[in-house]
Amino acid sequence: MSLWILDDPLSLQEAPWAFVGPLFPAGAPALFCKAEWICLFRNPDLPKLWYGGPTRTFPSVAFGKHSKMDFKVIQYDARGKFLEWQDVKGATLQLCPNSQKILDAAFTMGTTYRQSCALEVSALLQRTPEPIFYEMFLQFEDEKGNTQLWPVPISNPAIVTNNRAPPLNQALRRFFLVDGLSDRKGNLSNAPASVTLAKELLLSVHLPTTAPGEDPPFSLTVRYATHRTPGIAQVSFSVSYNQSPGSAQLATDVSKPSARFSDCLLNI
Secondary structure, three states: OEEEEOOOHHHHHHOOOOEEEEOOOOOOOHHHHHHOEEEEEOOOOOOOOEOOOOOOOOOOOOOOOOOEOOEEEEEEOOOOOEEEEEEOOOOOOOOOOOOHHHHHHHHEOOOEEEEEEEEEHHHHHHHOOOOOEEEEEEEEEOOOOOEEEEEOOEEOOOOOEOOEOOOHHHOEOEEEOEEOOOOEOOOOOOOEOEEEEEEEEEEEEEEOOOOOOOOOOEEEEEEEEEEEOOOEEEEEEEEEEEEOOOOOOOOOOOOOOEOOOOOEEOOO
8 A cells, every 4th residue: 555645635524545644744835734635545546745665767868068958847736637748948937037038047057047036925826826736857868869757856845754854765746836725714715814935946956967876967946935915025946056076077068157147126
């Protein structure tokens, strides 16, 4: 028997199976506390919460100078319904507005990137009235030229099990950017008292991607914060590059110019 998450939070009280309780501690996003309950269930069609099991093989991916990192996401609604596949580019995962050229620079290999801004919470809620869940993948070609998809592990530092953060081989599968659903009182048509946001997204690239070590070549860290409405929220999206000890002598085809974008204050 495996651990699975329940797709429909509205059916919790009617569920015929053994009910275990929430995986997330106090302070974790309310949406996960309400919707992502762990249940003992045998249906393999329900989505898993973690990337677990045996250590997964990391892909060996070569990039040329200034080449594009090709990411894709699957989108689901709050009820677990599949919405669409989407290329990750521009504003797909970035809440701060800017020109397409600047937003796309985040996914150019070798570009250290950071953009942050202050936004009206009400504007973010209007943009995303119901939460959308994402699963992120790297698309690449293997040595035979076949197109492959590799799931990018998601880390949420607010989640702690056994007094420590879960390892990346047990990372989360899904994340969201804006949750205005959880804190609606009385009726779902009422305005929420607060909104939970992905205040920081950090895409980490572990070099060399052609010879990954213990760390996955790519990972995404998501930090959440809850804001009252109306109010102002500070959000950011960053890309960083890390090189594991002992790999500095390995030849790579990546240059690392720094293209750091200034923080901006936007009241929408």
